[in-house]
Amino acid sequence: MSCLSSSKIQLIMMSVTDPNLSDRFTSAMEEIHNEHLKTYADIVDTTADLSHSHRQFVKSALDTCLKKCKDDEKLFETIQTFKRELGHKKMILKEKQLAISDTMAEVQEKEMQKEDIIQKIQKLKEEQIKRKDLIQFQNAANKDRLKNLQKARLVFQDHLGLEIRTILGKTQLVKGEKLQFVFRYIHPSDQDSAYVITMGIKENGSYQIVSSDPVVDCLPVLESRLQETNNLQAFLANVRKEFISLARS
Known part of the structure; x- marks a missing residue:
């Protein structure tokens, strides 16, 4: 409540000796009561305004929280989706790495087979060269033997x-x-x-x-x-x- 003004206090004091004290006092009290009622009304209006503002604030905060919760749920679902996709990609990557390892092993095996085939081809070439040389040697030897046979035929066939x-x-x-x-x-x-x-x-x-x-x-x-x-x-x-x-x- 607000305090009484000095003019009103003076009025009350002057009214002590006044024969109309009762009426004035009643009037003063009514005025004070009205002022109190006005002040109370102001307080009620302010409280109502504050209460309305508070309700609006709480509603806004609740809406914000609900929106935040929904956004968080969407974010969580997005994270879970990313995790699933990441796990799937890791599995595919692992399978590709295994396939690459198998391919590399096959390539190495084929390289070894290639080297083995090259060595065999080289060996066959060397053997072919040896056979060729041997055939040439045998042909030369056979020519000599044919000459010997011809000589022997002339000596033995005609006379013996x-x-x-x-x-x-x-x-x-x-x-x-x-x-x-x-x-x-x-x-x-x-x-x-x-x-x-x-x-x-x-x-x-x-x-x-x-x-x-x-x-x-x-x-x-x-x-x-x-x-x-x-x-x-x-x-x-x-x-x-x-x-x-x-x-x-």
């Missing part, structure tokens, strides 16, 4: 009845082209009787005795001497001597 035949072996042991030397004029009483020795050439170009008919006991010795000297004429001459010895024994 030697016949040279070419045959093909049918068994694994005598597979390939063979030469068969047929000697005649061996047996004193049967000049047409045939004494045969069959020969071949090994892969290394050396001579190989396949068989003789009749069997010559010292044939392995004669074969070894032929391989050492490569003198086919001397070998055939020695074989003819052995056949003559067999025919006369």
Whole structure:
């Protein structure tokens, strides 16, 4: 409440001696009461205004909080979505890394196979070169042997009845082209009787005795001497001597 003004107090004091004191006092009290009522009304209006403002503030704050909660919920959902997408991307990345590792392993394995194939090709090339050199060597040796055969044919065929035949072996042991030397004029009483020795050439170009008919006991010795000297004429001459010895024994 507001305090009484000094003029009103003076009025009250002056009214003590006034015969109309009661009326004035009542009037003063009514005025004070009215002022109090006015002040109270002002307080009520102010309180109402404050209460309304407070309600508006609380409503605004509540709306703000509700909006903030909704925004937070959306943000949380967005974060969860990002987490799920991140987890999915990590899984895809892991799968790709495994695929890359497998691919790298396959590439390394193929590189090793490539190196192995290159080495094998190089080895085959070297072997081919060796075979080529061996074939050339064998061809040269065969040419020499053909020359020796031609000389032997001239010496033995025309004068001693030697016949040279070419045959093909049918068994694994005598597979390939063979030469068969047929000697005649061996047996004193049967000049047409045939004494045969069959020969071949090994892969290394050396001579190989396949068989003789009749069997010559010292044939392995004669074969070894032929391989050492490569003198086919001397070998055939020695074989003819052995056949003559067999025919006369």
